[in-house]
Amino acid sequence: MHVELNHISKTFGRVRANQDITLGFEGGRIYAILGENGAGKSTLMKIMSGYQAADSGEVVVDGAAVDLHAPTDAIEHGIGMLYQDPLDFPPFTVLENFIAGRPGGFFLERHTARQHLNALIERFDFDLDPDAYVDMLTIGERQQFEILRLLSLNVRVLILDEPTTGISAGQKTALFNVLKSLARDEGMTIILVSHKLEDVIELCDEAYVLRRGRYVGHKNVPCPMSELVELMFGRVVARQERPPVSVGEPVLVVGGVSVESRRLTVDHVSLEVHAGEVIGLAGLDGSGQGELVRACTGLLRPTAGSIRINGQEMTGRPYPQFAQSGVAFLPAGRLEEGLIGSMTLTQHFALTLPTNRPWVNWFRAHRVTTERVQHFNVKGYPGSPVQTLSGGNQQRFALALLPDNLRLLLLENPTRGLDVESALYIWEQLLRRREDGTAIVFISPELDEIVAYSDRILVFFGGHTTLVDDPADMTANRLGELIGGRM
Amino acid sequence: MTTPANTTQRPASQSAPPGGLSRSMIWRWVLDMLPAMLTPFLGILAALVIIVLILEWQGADPQVAWDYLYEGTLEDNIRRADLVAYWMPLAVTSLGLVLTYTAGLWNIGVEGQLIMGAIGATWAVRLFAESDSPPLGLDLGRDGVLVMCFVFAALTAAFWALIAAVLKTRGGVNEIFGGVALNFIAQTFNMYLVSNGGPWQPTGSRATETARFPENARLPTFQDYRRLSPTTIYVTVGVFVVVVLIMYVSKWGLQLRAMGKNQHSAFLLGVRTERNVVLSMALCGAMAGLGGAYRVLAPDVSKLTAAPSGGIGFLAILVVLLASMSAVLIPFVSFVFAVLSKGGQRIESGFQWDYDIVLDRSLVRVLQSTVVLMVVLAFGARNRFFPPRSAQPPVDDDTNGDTNDG
Numbered sequence A: 001m002h003v004e005l006n007h008i009s010k011t012f013g014r015v016r017a018n019q020d021i022t023l024g025f026e027g028g029r030i031y032a033i034l035g036e037n038g039a040g041k042s043t044l045m046k047i048m049s050g051y052q053a054a055d056s057g058e059v060v061v062d063g064a065a066v067d068l069h070a071p072t073d074a075i076e077h078g079i080g081m082l083y084q085d086p087l088d089f090p091p092f093t094v095l096e097n098f099i100a101g102r103p104g105g106f107f108l109e110r111h112t113a114r115q116h117l118n119a120l121i122e123r124f125d126f127d128l129d130p131d132a133y134v135d136m137l138t139i140g141e142r143q144q145f146e147i148l149r150l151l152s153l154n155v156r157v158l159i160l161d162e163p164t165t166g167i168s169a170g171q172k173t174a175l176f177n178v179l180k181s182l183a184r185d186e187g188m189t190i191i192l193v194s195h196k197l198e199d200v201i202e203l204c205d206e207a208y209v210l211r212r213g214r215y216v217g218h219k220n221v222p223c224p225m226s227e228l229v230e231l232m233f234g235r236v237v238a239r240q241e242r243p244p245v246s247v248g249e250p251v252l253v254v255g256g257v258s259v260e261s262r263r264l265t266v267d268h269v270s271l272e273v274h275a276g277e278v279i280g281l282a283g284l285d286g287s288g289q290g291e292l293v294r295a296c297t298g299l300l301r302p303t304a305g306s307i308r309i310n311g312q313e314m315t316g317r318p319y320p321q322f323a324q325s326g327v328a329f330l331p332a333g334r335l336e337e338g339l340i341g342s343m344t345l346t347q348h349f350a351l352t353l354p355t356n357r358p359w360v361n362w363f364r365a366h367r368v369t370t371e372r373v374q375h376f377n378v379k380g381y382p383g384s385p386v387q388t389l390s391g392g393n394q395q396r397f398a399l400a401l402l403p404d405n406l407r408l409l410l411l412e413n414p415t416r417g418l419d420v421e422s423a424l425y426i427w428e429q430l431l432r433r434r435e436d437g438t439a440i441v442f443i444s445p446e447l448d449e450i451v452a453y454s455d456r457i458l459v460f461f462g463g464h465t466t467l468v469d470d471p472a473d474m475t476a477n478r479l480g481e482l483i484g485g486r487m
Numbered sequence B: 001m002t003t004p005a006n007t008t009q010r011p012a013s014q015s016a017p018p019g020g021l022s023r024s025m026i027w028r029w030v031l032d033m034l035p036a037m038l039t040p041f042l043g044i045l046a047a048l049v050i051i052v053l054i055l056e057w058q059g060a061d062p063q064v065a066w067d068y069l070y071e072g073t074l075e076d077n078i079r080r081a082d083l084v085a086y087w088m089p090l091a092v093t094s095l096g097l098v099l100t101y102t103a104g105l106w107n108i109g110v111e112g113q114l115i116m117g118a119i120g121a122t123w124a125v126r127l128f129a130e131s132d133s134p135p136l137g138l139d140l141g142r143d144g145v146l147v148m149c150f151v152f153a154a155l156t157a158a159f160w161a162l163i164a165a166v167l168k169t170r171g172g173v174n175e176i177f178g179g180v181a182l183n184f185i186a187q188t189f190n191m192y193l194v195s196n197g198g199p200w201q202p203t204g205s206r207a208t209e210t211a212r213f214p215e216n217a218r219l220p221t222f223q224d225y226r227r228l229s230p231t232t233i234y235v236t237v238g239v240f241v242v243v244v245l246i247m248y249v250s251k252w253g254l255q256l257r258a259m260g261k262n263q264h265s266a267f268l269l270g271v272r273t274e275r276n277v278v279l280s281m282a283l284c285g286a287m288a289g290l291g292g293a294y295r296v297l298a299p300d301v302s303k304l305t306a307a308p309s310g311g312i313g314f315l316a317i318l319v320v321l322l323a324s325m326s327a328v329l330i331p332f333v334s335f336v337f338a339v340l341s342k343g344g345q346r347i348e349s350g351f352q353w354d355y356d357i358v359l360d361r362s363l364v365r366v367l368q369s370t371v372v373l374m375v376v377l378a379f380g381a382r383n384r385f386f387p388p389r390s391a392q393p394p395v396d397d398d399t400n401g402d403t404n405d406g
């Protein structure tokens, strides 16, 4: 199958998301779409998958222009897409959602559908329970489920918009093997939108690069990573040295805390985090890191143990009290928990700016929004609803919304969906907070990130934790072994 | 070309790129906005067609029905005064509902809250106006009694709403189920008070209502319209101002909006969601209670009857949904519904007396629900065929949960 995009253009108000883009995709190959945050990658892919209509231009499948008015049209033409922010599914089980998304009867097929689903899960080596409720799944599991659903609909072109942002290394390897075999053995076209250049180099055959809504170049992969970076940003980007910061008194003391996650109980975690320190939490998706962090913000009650913030006993206190003691939390699901999709940037600041007045000072909110948006380089206007920002820009906005002068900052996947340059920039901002004595605890599925930024690493495996005190000679590979249980 | 918008581009605009571009952009904008603006009107139009069909089927001439509708509501000053007397409690209750529905709380219990308001007002009358020994020996004049009536009404109804709120926040009982149960209890309690042998039924009476309130518990009326009281208008305007301030100026209103859109995110952004559930329910209850007080204190009623609300609570839910929770639209939408209610009654009685055609008793309800159904359907169809531009990726099942009322 051969798919072409011809002279695609798309504007949103003042934003030109895609400008006259022409690309071609062959069967049996794996493509990467690269570009900085807000370059127009998701927009282009949504046009190709029928979710959005282009202002002008056409999608050509095997030589014939097709009309795509809805994702179902695209699926009929064999094009399916995994969206960047997982869809809201109704509160059904995995199996029920799987059946509901398919043409045909709802009741008769249950048994065959289950077999079909189980076969797919097995083949992909995914860890997915057909009877789990979809709204209880982690982001990674939801993505896995979406992929399975699309494959069961017989798509020939599979578009994945940042599929690896929420999944573990093991899940990723399994996914990549499957994607390779789908391309090599079954002649499918795979299109991967990603900011992780290592992934692109490992997986893809070709890369198309977009910059500010325009198509700026093509590379055959593998190629040196720096060439891709230069094409994406128009210049070379380098990681900065991290300035040393002196470590202060303990901010967070976790004493023998046990938390229950969906699958396992994590027992007796003890950890002392000092002002100015950065602690990375490493572990496979769902190993209890998320639960520990939530326990440290008062969103989840630990089953045992105590949590002290600034020397004060806080176990079992509600979230607002943690917030008052200078603890902030940035969850992974931006639009599900953290931001309110249909509210504008200014409204978010109006909501969160501390004030004693009962009314909203819109001038101040607007001013602060403009400042912060500029400072964090968010591509969006104060009046844009958050859901119209590109994925990476939503992430930057979520970070911009965090208050100053915090004691403890807990982050779940802080650079999810950020391009290389912005990820570096965001970490620069975060590390600068240490100078004010902020302690940072972060979870990341990217082991490189953990190794690069942590002063100490807490490794989660099988309900136990191990503290790596000196990560100086720790490598991502070694860390990968630890979180997989190999000592 | 893949988009429908492009097919509307005129050839002339293509030959002149700069002007043409902006013109096509305006066109596209208009095409985008058009469905949104036309939706309610198309819904009302569809409702009219259906209503005409129903009338024809019942053997009534729609033209005559239209005349009755006008005659029953707007033709002369007395009718207009009656219409306003009905409009005020509906509007004040709907204004209260703006708060809860914005916060994402389906306060179905508003009907019961309104009834409790009516009971509270009556209670105040019994305490301060009818009793020989008022509490604390207070001898309030008429104004004092009336103020107590409104205060009592607001407080009892707010208390009733608080039960639903606490059931939700502490007991995890959905406000819809709690509300339905509390409505039933309120209705039953009201019935108990005024029915045979009930404590508030005058001895020897067989009517299910209290005695007429004494002189010093009657609302002042306009000189020319004995059935309309200016007080209700003043109070409603005051409530309107308060609700508009809350919704468009206050920080609390913004918090309610945030909660309504995503309660979990709002909580993480620092909104005290539980407290706001309780507060908005209580405030809404208080406003519904005022509506209940209007109903019993109305100059032509002036007593607690077996059904003081007359369904105004349920009607207010329709009003607030159709006004899409916008405080400034409430006066207009509630007016339309008041016209439909009052006019519907006149249509019914008119046909019966003048033409000897007995229309179905529930015609009034049918009229209202048809309008609601059609407008809601029109919105549903709009979302289906012209999805708003900034929407999230489509969801498998569709939004059509609002059509089960009336």
Ligand SMILES: Nc1ncnc2c1ncn2[C@@H]1O[C@H](COP(=O)(O)OP(=O)(O)OP(=O)(O)O)[C@@H](O)[C@H]1O
Pocket (backbone or CB within 6 Å): A012, A013, A015, A016, A017, A035, A036, A037, A038, A039, A040, A041, A042, A043, A044, A084, A379, A380, A387, A388, A389, A390, A391, A392, A393, A417, A419, B389, B390, B391
């Ligand atoms: N529905 C929309 N309304 C308004 N603007 C939009 C909308 N969708 C996208 N945009 C804008 O279009 C531009 C491109 O967005 P897009 O989502 O395609 O970026 P992206 O390349 O996927 O970025 P990221 O890597 O951050 O996901 C952004 O500036 C974004 O704000």
Ligand SMILES: [Mg+2]
Pocket (backbone or CB within 6 Å): A041, A042, A043, A084, A161, A390, A391, A392
């Ligand atoms: Mg994107």
